[in-house]
Each structure stands twice: as C-alpha cells, then as structure tokens.
Amino acid sequence: xxxxxxxxxxxxxxxxxxxxxxxxxxxxxxxxxxxxxxxxxxxxxxxxxxxxxxxxxxxxxxxxxxxxxxxxxxxxxxxxxxxxxxxxxxxxxxxxxxxxxxxxxxxxxxxxxxxxxxxxxxxxxxxxxxxxxxxxxxxxxxxxxxxxxxxxxxxxxxxxxxxxxxxxxxxxxxxxxxxxxxxxxxxxxxxxxxxxxxxxxxxxxxxxxxxxxxxxxxxxxxxxxxxxxxxxxxxxxxxxxxxxxxxxxxxxxxxxxxxxxxxxxxxxxxxxxxxxxxxxxxxxxxx
Amino acid sequence: xxxxxxxxxxxxxxxxxxxxxxxxxxxxxxxxxxxxxxxxxxxxxxxxxxxxxxxxxxxxxxxxxxxxxxxxxxxxxxxxxxxxxxxxxxxxxxxxxxxxxxxxxxxxxxxxxxxxxxxxxxxxxxxxxxxxx
Numbered sequence: 001x002x003x004x005x006x007x008x009x010x011x012x013x014x015x016x017x018x019x020x021x022x023x024x025x026x027x028x029x030x031x032x033x034x035x036x037x038x039x040x041x042x043x044x045x046x047x048x049x050x051x052x053x054x055x056x057x058x059x060x061x062x063x064x065x066x067x068x069x070x071x072x073x074x075x076x077x078x079x080x081x082x083x084x085x086x087x088x089x090x091x092x093x094x095x096x097x098x099x100x101x102x103x104x105x106x107x108x109x110x111x112x113x114x115x116x117x118x119x120x121x122x123x124x125x126x127x128x129x130x131x132x133x134x135x136x137x138x139x140x141x142x143x144x145x146x147x148x149x150x151x152x153x154x155x156x157x158x159x160x161x162x163x164x165x166x167x168x169x170x171x172x173x174x175x176x177x178x179x180x181x182x183x184x185x186x187x188x189x190x191x192x193x194x195x196x197x198x199x200x201x202x203x204x205x206x207x208x209x210x211x212x213x214x215x216x217x218x219x220x221x222x223x224x225x226x227x228x229x230x231x232x233x234x235x236x237x238x239x240x241x242x243x244x245x246x247x248x249x250x251x252x253x254x255x256x257x258x259x260x261x262x263x264x265x266x267x268x269x270x271x272x273x274x275x276x277x278x279x280x281x282x283x284x285x286x287x
Numbered sequence: 288x289x290x291x292x293x294x295x296x297x298x299x300x301x302x303x304x305x306x307x308x309x310x311x312x313x314x315x316x317x318x319x320x321x322x323x324x325x326x327x328x329x330x331x332x333x334x335x336x337x338x339x340x341x342x343x344x345x346x347x348x349x350x351x352x353x354x355x356x357x358x359x360x361x362x363x364x365x366x367x368x369x370x371x372x373x374x375x376x377x378x379x380x381x382x383x384x385x386x387x388x389x390x391x392x393x394x395x396x397x398x399x400x401x402x403x404x405x406x407x408x409x410x411x412x413x414x415x416x417x418x419x420x
Contacts, residue, residue, distance in 0.1 A: 031342055169337045176333045176343055194306050194341040214305055214345075265395075271303045 001028030002063035002076065004049060004149060009058035011044055018044045020205035021058070028148060029179040033196035033213070033274075035189060037282055040202045042185045043081065046151050050079040075103060080142040081153035086126065092137050093122040099145045107144040114140045114170060118163065131158035139167055143174050149181045156188055164188075168195060193274040203282045213274065220277040221259060224250035225267030233262055240280040252280040298339050306341060310349035318358060318369055319377045328366045329359065 004026040011019040018041040026032065026049075036042045047053040049060055051067050051074065059066055062073035078099075086095055092115065100106035115122050118136045120129065126137055135158050142150050156164045172195070175182065184192055199216055201209035209216055223234055227249040234251050242251040254277060259269040272280065300309050317323050332350060336343040350367055353359040358373040397407045 165340075168340045172337045172340065172343065173333070176336060191340075194300070194339070194345065197342050197344055214307075218305065265399075273303070 001148060003027050004067075004077075005061040005064075006045075006049065007059050007061065009045075009048065009055045009060060011041070011048060011053075012056045017205055019048075019055075019202075022202075022205075022207050023058075024200060024207060024210050026149065026181055026183065028181055030181055030198055031175065031196050032181065032183045032198045032200060033189075033192055034183055034185040034200050034202065035187075035278055036185075036202035038187075040282075041205065042202055043153055045202065046079055046081065046153050046183070046185060050077055050151060052079070076148045077151070078103070078142055078145045078147040078149070079151040079153065080138050080155065081151075082157065084126075084138075088127060090126050091122065092120060092124055092126055092129075095126060095137060095141050096122070096144070099141050103146045105146040107146070110174065111140055111144040114143070118166065132160060132163060135159055136163065136167070143170060147180070149183070151183045151185070153185045155184060155186065156191070164191065168192075171195070189275040189278055190273065199274070201278060201281060208281055216254070216277065217271060217274060219256050220252075220254045220272040220280070221257060222250050222252055222270050222272055222276070223262065223267060224248065224270075225264070229264065229267050233264075233267060241283075252276070254281060298335075300339075307345050307348040307352070310335075310341070310346065311352050314349065314353060315358060315377050315380075318373045319381075321374075323369050325369050325371045325373060327369050329369060331366055 006022060006024050006026075008021050008023055009019055010017070010021050022045070034042050034045070044053065048055050049067070051069070054068070061067065062070060062076065065073065067073040067077075086098065090098075096106055096108065096111050100108070112122075115137075118133070118140070120133055120137055120140075126134055129137060135156070139152070139155055142152060142155075156167065159167065168191070171182065184196065186192055193213070196213055199209055199211065199213045200207055223230055225248065227244060227247050230249045230251060234253065237251075237253050237255055237257070240252045240254060242249060244250075252272065257269075259271075263269045298310075298313055300306060314323075314329065317329075323329050330338075332343055332346045335341065335346045339346075350359065350361075354361055354367075357370060357376060359367045360370050361367055394407070402410070
C-alpha cells in the first residue's frame with residue numbers, strides 16, 4: 001500500500017514561519033495521533049497534505065508522486081476539518097452522495113446504521129444540526145468514504161462524552177474491518193492515548209516526537225522524592241520540567257533510563273501518561 | 288463487559304505501565320479466577336479493542352504474549368481459547384513472583400518500622416489465626 005512522504009516541508013505565512021523543514025512518512029494502515037498546542041500548525045500541516053494549501057518549500061509525495069493536482073492522491077485522501085467543503089443548504093444524505101461521487105464505493109450501509117444510532121435524520125440540512133450532530137455527520141462521512149488515508153482534524157469537536165465513546169468504538173470497528181490510515185489531530189489526548197499507534201508532536205514549528213506511542217511512553221518518567229536526592233539522581237539528565245512542594249521534588253524526563261536502577265527507598269520513578277508527556281515536552285514549565 | 292455467569296468484568300487501565308502488559312495481567316487474572324475457564328473462548332481482539340478503546344495492534348500483542356506463555360491457543364478463524372494448563376501455569380507464575388512481590392516488601396517495611404524478625408513471624412502467625420476464625 002501507498003505511503004505519504006513529507007519531505008523537508010516549510011510553510012510561511014508572510015514572515016511568520018508555521019512549519020520549519022519537517023519530514024516524516026505516514027504509513028498505510030496505522031492510527032496516528034497528531035498532537036500540538038493551539039496554533040502549533042497541525043491544521044496547516046493537514047491542509048498541505050490534502051492539497052488545500054501550498055508548501056513554501058519541500059514536497060509531499062503520495063506513492064512517490066507529488067500530491068499537488070494529483071487525482072490518484074486525491075482519491076485516497078480525505079480530510080475532515082472545521083472548514084466545510086460543502087455548499088450551504090446541503091442535506092446529510094447529499095454529503096454522503098458527494099463523497100460517493102468523489103471517491104466511489106461509499107459505504108451507505110454503514111452510514112445509514114450510524115445516522116440511525118446517533119439519531120440523525122439524513123434529510124436534515126447539515127447547517128440546521130446542532131454543533132455536535134454536524135460534527136457527527138461529517139465524521140460518519142469520513143468513516144464511510146473509500147480512501148486509504150483519513151485525516152480527522154479535531155474529530156470530537158462539540159461531541160458529548162457518550163457520543164465521543166460511540167465514535168471511538170465505531171472508528172476501531174471500521175478500522176478492524178478495513179485497515180487504513182487515520183490521522184487524529186486532537187487536544188483530548190487522554191481519550192486517544194490507547195487508540196493511537198504512533199505519535200507525532202508538533203511543537204515550535206518542528207516535529208518534536210515522531211515515534212510509536214509505546215516507545216515514547218516507555219521513556220517518559222516522573223522522578224520524585226526528597227529534593228536533594230532527586231537533584232543528585234537527575235543531575236546528568238535532560239530535565240523537561242519540575243515542581244517542588246515542601247522539599248519534595250518531581251522532575252519529568254523523556255529519556256531511556258533504567259527506572260529500577262534509579263529508584264531508591266525514598267525516590268520513586270513512575271511512567272507518565274501521554275498527556276503529561278505531551279505537556280512536559282511542549283511546555284515543561286506548566287507541570 | 289459482561290463476563291460468564293453475569294460476573295461483571297472490569298478492565299481498568301492506569302497509564303503507568305504499557306497497556307499490553309496490563310491486558311496480559313488482567314486476562315491472566317480472569318483465567319486464574321475462572322471467569323474464563325479452560326477450553327473457553329475469550330473475547331476477540333475486535334471486541335476488546337472496540338469496548339476498551341485500545342488499538343487492535345496492542346490487543347494482538349497481548350494475545351500473542353499469552354499464546355507464547357501457553358495460556359491461550361489460537362484456532363484460526365475461530366478465536367482464542369484458554370488452554371487446559373493455563374490455571375496451573377498462572378498459579379506457578381504467581382508463586383514465582385510471590386517472594387519478590389510480597390516477601391521482600393514486607394521485610395523492608397518491617398525493618399523500616401523497627402519490627403524484629405521474631406515479631407514479624409508472630410504477626411504472620413496471627414494473620415493465619417485471624418484467617419482461620
């Protein structure tokens with residue numbers, strides 16, 4: 001199956017650099033998490049990959065060919081984002097038909113089941129739906145469209161907790177049945193932590209992390225205990241963030257260390273969850 | 288998720304150890320306690336993945352470890368089944384870990400609190416008596 005290669009891509013808006021020489025490969029059949037703080041450039045990156053905007057320099061290749069004005073690439077990539085690509089007064093069922101015309105073999109059976117389960121009337125105008133249901137109608141389209149790369153920019157915007165649960169379950173269900181690549185760009189990190197196989201963290205115009213989630217989390221630690229001891233143990237380590245309350249200090253590191261070796265009777269070494277790891281990597285001071 | 292005989296099975300995950308390891312531990316525990324009995328089919332990768340919101344690759348990794356350990360056996364196209372020897376093997380695993388997991392820690396804590404070896408022994412005896420009453 002095809003891959004998407006992002007090669008040394010830079011994007012500037014005027015004098016403002018959004019992406020600075022970023023490179024990665026999106027492989028077939030994986031669920032990616034694209035994480036970054038607000039304004040980190042996640043949406044810009046997704047727009048570039050989906051040919052909705054041009055890179056200032058560098059190139060993006062689908063199956064070895066530049067994605068720009070490339071019908072074969074367009075056929076295999078679908079971006080669901082806040083920007084709506086459908087005209088006003090579009091009905092939900094027309095959204096599905098448009099996806100069918102654009103990509104072929106739209107899964108109408110799944111779409112009907114999902115609109116039913118989420119309680120959406122396919123004859124409703126998309127614009128008349130609540131924020132949450134509009135998102136759901138767009139998500140259903142994204143789950144039923146026949147493309148090998150599905151990009152979901154803030155997929156759970158406006159969804160309540162139970163609808164988010166339903167969405168994650170349906171995502172995994174369709175992914176199991178037809179493995180393809182999903183790129184989830186989200187700020188609800190703890191919800192997708194166990195869902196994503198590979199993490200890309202965009203920070204300060206660059207990819208700060210681009211590796212399997214399990215590998216990243218295996219190296220993410222909080223070391224805490226009496227300040228003097230923690231300082232002694234961690235003085236050689238690159239510390240991302242720390243805080244101290246009453247002579248007890250916790251420091252955060254993302255580093256391949258031997259936790260068993262570092263821990264003492266008074267110093268504990270614990271793994272971090274993805275959210276804490278993300279905060280430590282993107283703004284350790286806030287921990 | 289509803290287990291056998293209406294036993295409510297709770298898969299709860301913390302985020303401090305890799306999810307596949309926690310899944311291995313929890314599935315073993317369910318086999319040990321007899322929720323999944325020898326010869327029985329356990330929930331499929333798809334079911335576990337969807338219900339627990341875990342990437343199927345992670346679930347498969349856990350399943351493969353359990354297969355390697357001889358606790359599960361794969362029947363192509365049907366599913367994963369609990370092996371006859373699974374319970375005995377899990378008991379053996381726990382026994383092997385008992386010293387490191389419990390004894391070492393109890394002794395360390397006793398030392399920290401100034402409890403002597405004799406006192407600890409008598410506490411353990413008291414614990415046994417308590418359990419018998």
